Amino acid sequence: MTTIADLNDKWAAYAGPGGWNDPDMLEVGNGGMTYQEYRAHFSIWALAKVLLILAPTSYIFSLAFICAEFVISRYQSAPLLIGCDVRNLTAETLEILSNAEVIAINQGHSLGVQGRKVQASDVDGCRQVHCSCASDVDLIGLDLIRLLRVWAGPLSGNRLAVAFWNRCSKVATITASWEALGLESGIRVSVRDLWQHKLVAEDAVSSFSAGVDIHDCQLYIFTPFTVSRSVE
Known part of the structure; x- marks a missing residue:
């Protein structure tokens, strides 16, 4: 996750309407990281200004495919995909993924500037x-x-x-x-x-x-x- 963030940061100056960087889907809730690491992951991905999409794991790739034309043509932004199974969220995972103030940072596309x-x-x-x-x-x-x-x-x-x-x-x-x-x-x-x-x-x-x-x-x-x- 940290390496992807670093590489995404390297190309930040080139991101904007018409061509956004894609840091790949979120791993929040998939295991292997602490609560603090998940929170850091969600914070940095939100600051990178990518589109938020929620979907159960079993449907995530088909949903991304269905939404691809909409995402590319309307938002010109990489999708912020929640990669865990939203049908079985823990309380901590739900707390992170549903933080409205952090999501608001992610949704601020109007300036077209990646953090x-x-x-x-x-x-x-x-x-x-x-x-x-x-x-x-x-x-x-x-x-x-x-x-x-x-x-x-x-x-x-x-x-x-x-x-x-x-x-x-x-x-x-x-x-x-x-x-x-x-x-x-x-x-x-x-x-x-x-x-x-x-x-x-x-x-x-x-x-x-x-x-x-x-x-x-x-x-x-x-x-x-x-x-x-x-x-x-």
Whole structure:
């Protein structure tokens, strides 16, 4: 999942109406990942701005085929396919897949801009020293080994969707600078947490920090009090 996200990010600048990147279907609910990893998966896929389609596993490929012409001709976007069996969802899986605020990030196609990685950092113990995928390092760059990531993308109303993604094996604090987000340093911003469904900062200036659990992702909406941003 992380490799697909990294490769999808590499081509973010080329995505938009008429040709969207396809990060493949969601694995949320299929087993093999923790709740935090599933939440990170859904957050990053939503930020990548792809069309949301729900279907039971047994029908998923036929549904995708039936919908293909509609998807390609109307939305020009890769389908965000829920790959688990929706007839047998656990409470945790349903909680993730039905988060209306996260889905709203995904549905914001009007600007035609895919979210992308804007900052990567590391601290002691949060750096991928050994990588078995040398070709991916060549494709993606050295930021592959920096495991504390900030992704962002513009929304309507001059807002930003911002994800703090901790790919480290320990809890870490991630800080997003206004410079990385394309905001002027003096801009005041309110911050809403889309997983906690509440405002977590009313007047942030120059940067915003949050603790993020192991392999988890916090997803926010940043609303500047004064319009000034350049994340595109």
